[in-house]
Amino acid sequence: MRLAILFGGASYEHEISIVSAIALKKVLKLPLTFIFLNAEGEFYHIPIDKMKSNHFSSGAYKKDDRLRLVRGGFEKQGFLKAKRLEGVDVVLNLVHGGQGEDGTISALFDFYHIPYIGPRKEASVLSFNKWLTKLYAQAVGIQTIDYQRLSIDSERTIDCDYPIIVKPLRLGSSIGVSIVKSAKELDFALDVAFEFDDEVLIEPFIEGIEEYNIAGCRVGDEWILSRIEAPQKKAFLDFEQKYLDFSRTESVSEADIDLALEERLKASFQRVYGSLFEGALIRCDFFVKDGEVILNEINPIPGSMANYLFDDFEAVISKLSSHLPTQRSIQPDYRYIHQVQSAKGPKIG
Amino acid sequence: MRLAILFGGASYEHEISIVSAIALKKVLKLPLTFIFLNAEGEFYHIPIDKMKSNHFSSGAYKKDDRLRLVRGGFEKQGFLKAKRLEGVDVVLNLVHGGQGEDGTISALFDFYHIPYIGPRKEASVLSFNKWLTKLYAQAVGIQTIDYQRLSIDSERTIDCDYPIIVKPLRLGSSIGVSIVKSAKELDFALDVAFEFDDEVLIEPFIEGIEEYNIAGCRVGDEWILSRIEAPQKKAFLDFEQKYLDFSRTESVSEADIDLALEERLKASFQRVYGSLFEGALIRCDFFVKDGEVILNEINPIPGSMANYLFDDFEAVISKLSSHLPTQRSIQPDYRYIHQVQSAKGPKIG
Numbered sequence: 001m002r003l004a005i006l007f008g009g010a011s012y013e014h015e016i017s018i019v020s021a022i023a024l025k026k027v028l029k030l031p032l033t034f035i036f037l038n039a040e041g042e043f044y045h046i047p048i049d050k051m052k053s054n055h056f057s058s059g060a061y062k063k064d065d066r067l068r069l070v071r072g073g074f075e076k077q078g079f080l081k082a083k084r085l086e087g088v089d090v091v092l093n094l095v096h097g098g099q100g101e102d103g104t105i106s107a108l109f110d111f112y113h114i115p116y117i118g119p120r121k122e123a124s125v126l127s128f129n130k131w132l133t134k135l136y137a138q139a140v141g142i143q144t145i146d147y148q149r150l151s152i153d154s155e156r157t158i159d160c161d162y163p164i165i166v167k168p169l170r171l172g173s174s175i176g177v178s179i180v181k182s183a184k185e186l187d188f189a190l191d192v193a194f195e196f197d198d199e200v201l202i203e204p205f206i207e208g209i210e211e212y213n214i215a216g217c218r219v220g221d222e223w224i225l226s227r228i229e230a231p232q233k234k235a236f237l238d239f240e241q242k243y244l245d246f247s248r249t250e251s252v253s254e255a256d257i258d259l260a261l262e263e264r265l266k267a268s269f270q271r272v273y274g275s276l277f278e279g280a281l282i283r284c285d286f287f288v289k290d291g292e293v294i295l296n297e298i299n300p301i302p303g304s305m306a307n308y309l310f311d312d313f314e315a316v317i318s319k320l321s322s323h324l325p326t327q328r329s330i331q332p333d334y335r336y337i338h339q340v341q342s343a344k345g346p347k348i349g
Numbered sequence: 350m351r352l353a354i355l356f357g358g359a360s361y362e363h364e365i366s367i368v369s370a371i372a373l374k375k376v377l378k379l380p381l382t383f384i385f386l387n388a389e390g391e392f393y394h395i396p397i398d399k400m401k402s403n404h405f406s407s408g409a410y411k412k413d414d415r416l417r418l419v420r421g422g423f424e425k426q427g428f429l430k431a432k433r434l435e436g437v438d439v440v441l442n443l444v445h446g447g448q449g450e451d452g453t454i455s456a457l458f459d460f461y462h463i464p465y466i467g468p469r470k471e472a473s474v475l476s477f478n479k480w481l482t483k484l485y486a487q488a489v490g491i492q493t494i495d496y497q498r499l500s501i502d503s504e505r506t507i508d509c510d511y512p513i514i515v516k517p518l519r520l521g522s523s524i525g526v527s528i529v530k531s532a533k534e535l536d537f538a539l540d541v542a543f544e545f546d547d548e549v550l551i552e553p554f555i556e557g558i559e560e561y562n563i564a565g566c567r568v569g570d571e572w573i574l575s576r577i578e579a580p581q582k583k584a585f586l587d588f589e590q591k592y593l594d595f596s597r598t599e600s601v602s603e604a605d606i607d608l609a610l611e612e613r614l615k616a617s618f619q620r621v622y623g624s625l626f627e628g629a630l631i632r633c634d635f636f637v638k639d640g641e642v643i644l645n646e647i648n649p650i651p652g653s654m655a656n657y658l659f660d661d662f663e664a665v666i667s668k669l670s671s672h673l674p675t676q677r678s679i680q681p682d683y684r685y686i687h688q689v690q691s692a693k694g695p696k697i698g
Contacts, residue, residue, distance in 0.1 A: 018686065107457065135484045
C-alpha cells in the first residue's frame with residue numbers, strides 16, 4: 001500500500017495542515033508521496049526533502065511539478081504528453097477544515113475514483129456543521145450540549161446564562177471561537193464569529209468540565225481504538241496553541257479513569273462512528289459531567305491524525321488503507337430510452 | 350446570463366436526466382449550452398441539434414468535443430492547446446439522483462469555482478439521505494412520517510403495521526421502492542431495496558392520503574413559489590411513469606384547495622428551504638392528513654426543474670442565476686508559520 005498525503009487547501013487551517021503533514025512525515029516509515037493543494041486549487045507534487053514549512057510560506061513549491069486530477073489518480077503535465085503520478089494507491093486527506101472537512105475533497109476523490117482515507121461526503125457535512133453534528137448525535141443516542149443557533153441577520157438575543165461560548169457553525173478549529181463572560185462582551189464575540197460563518201452556535205460554557213479525547217476507526221468488523229487522553233486543562237485551545245498541537249508526534253499517557261468510564265467513552269465513540277465514518281480515522285472529544293458522557297465535537301481529520309494516541313500508528317493507517325469503502329458501479333443500459341423510442345418512434349426526440 | 354445545462358451522470362437516474370434536459374431545451378428560449386456527463390465521468394459538449402435521446406443511448410456523443418473541468422469553467426482539449434468553453438456564465442445541475450444530488454457535483458463546482466444552480470453540499474446530503482431529511486425537517490419544525498431504518502446486516506424485524514413502504518435510504522427516485530402489503534412480501538422488497546443501498550427506510554403506507562407538490566426558490570429577499578399541484582392519484586410513481594413525468598413541459602392547473610391550506614403549504618415550503626437550499630430550485634412533496642402538513646420528500650433537482658408548475662419558468666431561472674450564493678475567499682497569509690519560524694529557527698522543519 002503506497003500512500004500519498006494531501007494537505008494545504010483553501011481553508012483557515014491551511015497552515016496547520018502543512019504542520020500536520022510534516023508531523024506525519026516524521027512518524028510514518030512507509031514510503032510517502034506528498035501532494036500540496038494551494039489556496040487557488042492547484043495541486044503540486046512535493047519532493048519529500050522539501051517538506052519544510054518555509055517551502056510553502058515562501059511560495060517555492062510553485063517550482064515543483066503541478067498535478068491534475070484524472071480518473072484513478074493524478075497526472076503531471078509533461079513536455080509533450082501528460083504522465084501519471086506513479087506510486088500512489090491511496091490518498092490520505094489531511095486538509096484540515098474548509099475543503100478538506102466540508103465534503104469537497106471527498107467528493108473530488110469519489111468523482112475521480114481515487115481511494116482515500118478520510119470522511120465521506122455525508123460524514124463531512126455532519127461533522128463540519130456543528131448543528132448537524134448535534135442532530136446526528138442525538139439521533140444515534142449520544143448526548144450533546146444545549147445550544148442556540150443564531151444567524152447573521154437575526155436578533156442578538158441569548159437564551160442561556162453567561163458564561164457562554166460562541167462558535168462559527170462550520171469551522172473545524174478554534175478560529176473565531178470566544179468565551180463570553182457577560183452580555184457586554186457579546187457583540188464583539190458575535191462580530192468575530194460572523195467573520196467566518198453566517199451562522200453561529202452558542203453553548204453554555206461549563207467551567208472545569210472533564211474532557212476526554214479518543215481516536216479510532218473501524219476496519220471491517222474490527223474496531224481500532226486509541227488510548228484515551230485527558231487533554232491539558234485549558235479553557236479552550238486558541239489558534240496558536242492548536243497550531244503547536246497539530247505538530248504533535250510524542251505519544252501521550254492514558255487518562256487516569258476507571259474501567260466503567262473507559263468503556264462508556266469507547267462505546268460512545270463507536271456509536272458516533274457507526275457506519276457514517278467508514279474509511280476515516282476520527283477523533284471524538286467528549287465531556288463528562290456528573291458521570292454522563294457528552295459529545296463536544298468530532299474531528300473527522302484530527303491534527304497529525306492523532307498519531308500520538310496510538311501504540312502503532314503506522315499499522316492503523318495500513319489496515320485502514322486496505323479496508324476502504326467502495327462505490328457502487330452504475331452503468332446505464334438505456335433500457336427506458338430504447339423502450340420509449342420503439343414505442344413512440346421519432347417523436348421523443 | 351448564459352446558461353449551460355449539465356446532465357447525465359453516474360446515477361440510476363442517468364436516463365431521466367437526459368429526458369429532463371431535452372424537456373428544458375423545449376421550454377427555455379435563452380441560449381443554452383449542453384454538457385453531458387457520462388457514467389465514466391467524462392464531460393462532452395453536445396451541439397444543440399444533437400440533443401435527442403438516441404444520441405446518448407447509441408454512444409454517438411463520444412464524437413462530440415470532450416471537456417475538462419478547470420478553474421472557473423470547462424475547457425476543450427484542442428490540437429495544440431486547450432481552449433476555454435465560451436458562452437457559459439452559470440451551469441444548471443440537472444444530474445438527477447446519484448452524483449447530481451449526493452453533493453458530488455456541487456463539490457466539483459465549488460472546488461472549480463463554477464457558478465451553478467442546484468443544491469449545495471449540505472443541502473444535497475440532507476435531501477439525498479431520506480433519514481437525514483427527517484432529522485433536518487423535524488429540527489426546523491416540519492412534520493415527517495414515522496419511520497424505521499434497517500441496515501443490510503441487521504435483523505429484518507418490522508416495528509409498524511402493514512401495509513408499509515420500503516425505500517432505499519439514498520435514492521432520489523422511485524427505483525427500488527416497494528409497497529409491502531404483508532409480512533410474506535417483505536423479504537423480496539428488502540432484497541430489491543438493498544440492491545441500491547446498504548440502508549433502507551420503512552414507513553407506514555397510508556392509503557388515499559392527499560398529496561401536494563410545490564416548487565420554488567428564494568432570490569435575495571424574494572420568494573418565488575410555484576402553483577401547488579395535486580399530483581395524479583397513484584399509489585406511487587414507478588420508474589416508467591416517473592420517466593415520462595420527467596419530460597413534462599405542459600403546465601398544470603392549480604390544486605383545488607382552500608386559502609388556509611395553501612398558505613400552510615407555502616409556509617412549510619419556506620421553512621424547509623430556509624437558507625439551506627439557497628441557489629437551488631427545489632420541489633417539496635407534502636402529504637396532508639387530518640389537516641396536518643407532513644413532508645414526504647424534497648427534490649433538490651426536480652424532474653425538468655418542475656417547469657410546468659411556473660407561469661414564467663424562464664424568468665425564475667434568470668433571476669435565480671443572478672442571485673447565487675458565493676464562497677468566502679480564503680487566502681492564507683502564513684502568519685503562524687512565519688512566527689514559529691522566527692521563534693524556533695530551523696527546528697520546525
